[in-house]
Each structure stands twice: as C-alpha cells, then as structure tokens.
C-alpha cells in the first residue's frame with residue numbers, strides 16, 4: 001500500500017536588497033533627499049526585478065516586473081491598501097476616491113462613474129478645444145514662454161470649466177493657491193509621525209495647513225451649496241462634473257432600500273480630489289510633450305502632417321471636434337510616448353494588510369510595496385533604446401506585444417485613474433489645437449531636470465521660443 005509523501009516545504013526566495021536600514025546609506029550617491037528616483041534606479045540596476053530595504057522599521061519592497069505589478073493591482077488587490085504617504089493625505093482629501101479604502105471607495109466610485117463616462121466627457125471636448133484655442137490667440141511669434149506655467153494655466157482653466165462650469169474666477173484661484181500651499185507642506189505632512197493626532201496643535205507647519213484647509217473647505221463648500229440651491233430651484237443642469245456628482249445616486253440600495261447620493265462632505269472630498277488629481281498631472285504631461293517635440297523634428301513634422309491632414313490648412317483649417325478624435329492617432333501616440341519618458345504619476349505604492357506572496361517571494365503584513373512608472377517605462381527590455389522619443393512604440397501592434405504593466409501611466413485595477421479618458425482627450429485636443437499654429441523651440445542649453453514631487457515636473461522653468469507655423 002502506498003502512502004502519500006508529505007508535501008515538500010515551499011521553497012520561497014529571499015528578496016535581495018539592502019542589508020541595513022536606509023539612513024545608513026546616507027553618504028551614497030544614490031541616496032539623496034528629495035530625489036527618490038535615484039534610489040529606485042540604483043535598486044533596479046543592482047537587484048533587478050525585485051529589491052527590499054527598510055526605512056524606520058518598515059519593510060519596503062520595490063518591484064520592477066510587470067506580472068508582479070499586475071498581481072498587486074489586480075489579482076491580490078484585496079490584500080493591499082494604499083501606502084502611508086497617500087493615506088496621510090486623508091487630512092486634506094478625506095475619504096475621496098484617491099485616499100479612501102474599501103468599501104467606501106467602491107461606493108464612491110459607483111456614484112462618480114457616470115460623470116466620467118466616455119460619452120459624458122465627450123461633451124467636454126469642445127470646451128477643451130475652445131480654451132486651448134483662446135490660449136493660442138494670446139501667443140506672439142518669437143516670444144519666449146515657460147511652457148510648464150502655460151500648460152498649468154491651460155489645465156486650470158479646463159478644470160474650472162469642466163468641474164465647476166465657470167471661468168477661472170477668484171474662487172478657483174483661491175482653491176489653486178490653497179492647494180499649492182498645502183502641497184508645499186506635503187513633505188512635512190508625510191514625515192510627521194501620527195500627524196492626525198497633532199492636527200490642532202500650535203505647530204507652525206500645522207497652523208499653516210489648518211488655515212489653508214479651512215479656507216479651501218469654505219470655498220468648495222460654498223460652490224457646492226450654490227449648486228444644491230440651483231438643483232432645488234429646478235434650474236437646468238450646468239453639465240459640469242460637479243452637477244453630475246451632485247445628482248448621481250448609488251445604483252445599489254443601502255440597508256434601508258434607498259438609493260442615496262453623496263453627502264456634502266463626500267462631495268467636497270471628491271471635488272478636491274479631482275481638482276488635485278486632474279490638473280497638475282495633465283499639465284506636466286503636456287509640458288514634457290512640447291519639450292520632446294522641440295527635440296525631435298521628425299516626430300514634430302509627422303505630428304504637423306497629421307494635424308494638417310485631419311483639420312485642414314490655410315483658409316480651410318478648422319478646430320478639432322469630437323469627430324476628429326479617432327483620426328488624431330499619431331497625436332495620441334505622441335502624448336503616450338511623452339508620458340512614457342516623463343510619466344506625470346511617476347510611482348505608486350501599496351501596503352500589505354496580510355502576510356502574502358509576490359511571485360516566489362514572501363511579503364509580510366505591513367510591508368510597503370512600490371513600483372515606478374518612470375523606471376518601468378525606461379526599461380530596455382520593454383522599450384529598446386529607451387531614451388529615444390519614438391511614438392511608433394504606441395501603435396496598436398506595438399502595444400499588444402508588451403505586457404500590460406510595462407506601461408501604466410494611469411495605474412490599473414479597481415483604483416485605475418477614473419479620469420483617464422478625460423486626460424487623453426485633454427492631451428490630444430490641446431496638442432492638436434496648439435500644433436495647428438505653433439511650434440516651440442527649447443531655449444535652454446542643458447536638458448531640463450525632472451523633479452519627482454507628487455507629479456513629475458520640470459525643476460526649472462521650461463523656456464520655449466514660439467514660432468508661428
């Protein structure tokens with residue numbers, strides 16, 4: 001009679017990496033405060049697909065392998081929550097889509113989804129084009145502009161119009177200023193241990209945060225109340241994102257069988273979240289696009305060829321409309337390739353809420369797992385000759401030949417960017433509208449330096465000379 005042999009013990013591999021806690025490496029050239037990409041590049045170079053280190057007692061795993069990223073974001077998503085620095089932002093963004101956990105997130109996402117539906121955001125296409133067209137009218141031949149500031153302004157006007165159905169009024173400027181004040185305090189907020197317990201203490205950074213947050217809440221609350229009033233009076237829908245969010249109700253009933261919408265507090269959290277998530281990201285993506293076009297005349301010429309073919313030239317030239325979107329394929333590839341080299345969201349992270357595994361490795365509960373769009377999308381395995389700017393990498397065939405998570409500027413899984421379709425439309429339409437009339441020539445002598453803040457932005461002004469086509 002045969003007996004079953006006991007199963008062999010699972011052989012798990014040890015994650016390679018730094019032996020000492022991170023601060024011990026403070027004199028290494030790859031560890032520099034405020035330059036996290038250096039560390040990630042070093043880990044990738046030295047350890048390959050997966051590496052680990054410790055920081056203030058927390059085990060951190062850095063992953064560079066598309067299938068493992070897919071496992072974290074999709075198959076094993078329920079084993080993780082957002083990592084600590086994002087969770088910290090709850091003090092600003094409350095339980096908005098970026099910061100909330102399940103099950104709150106799922107409900108908010110269901111209610112918000114119709115506002116971001118492809119058909120719904122199609123209505124914003126004309127507004128994006130109108131705003132970009134107005135901006136290009138102010139440009140002068142030969143003038144030198146900071147394109148990073150110009151794309152920020154463009155993006156701010158687009159968010160004001162599409163989120164609040166308004167111009168950039170004082171209210172919008174106030175929101176922008178207060179968000180910027182708070183973002184300047186970001187590193188302080190993230191580094192402050194157990195900040196939630198100290199929010200009301202008279203510590204200078206926290207006092208500034210509290211004041212900015214109070215002013216911010218006051219403006220946004222007022223906008224929400226005005227809009228609720230309009231709804232109560234039966235005034236017509238303004239067709240903006242705020243109206244959609246305000247009218248939308250959960251299609252799943254609550255315990256009392258009611259289909260409810262968002263409270264004012266939830267609305268405020270979502271409005272701030274969308275403002276923060278949707279504005280600087282696109283602006284930086286566009287600024288890098290213009291820089292890269294200025295360095296790659298052949299790509300620029302192909303872009304011009306497409307824009308002229310689709311939209312006409314001379315007296316017959318017209319502004320893009322929604323019907324043109326599908327024809328502006330190369331324009332979309334240009335934006336995709338720019339976000340490969342300079343992904344606005346340059347890294348993401350999660351925290352394991354149970355002991356789990358990743359590929360053939362163990363990941364303990366409490367470990368932080370990070371992965372970087374910047375590192376992956378410059379990996380020669382997936383993008384040969386990675387520093388070359390080549391929009392051909394984004395033909396449908398080329399995309400299909402790569403693993404899903406070799407390129408993920410918008411994340412993936414249940415927390416994938418809800419504004420992705422919006423961002424593509426904003427990118428493609430504003431590039432096409434501007435490229436129809438203008439070229440830009442980079443006036444710097446050195447390549448611009450990317451700075452990994454919340455988004456990947458140029459460290460210094462990105463000065464471009466405008467040349468009328």
Ligand code: HEM
Pocket residue numbers: 097098109273274277278279281282285343344345348349408409410411412414415416417418419420422423
């Ligand atoms: C080029 C532009 C953009 C980039 C690169 C980008 C990137 C991302 C990424 C990577 C995430 C996932 C974060 C994570 O899982 O940890 C995300 C989430 C999100 N994004 Fe975007 N985004 C962009 C534009 C926008 C726009 C235009 C909006 C709104 C109008 C927006 C709203 C959001 C929201 C609300 C979330 C949270 C979604 C959720 O967890 O359910 N984003 N974005």
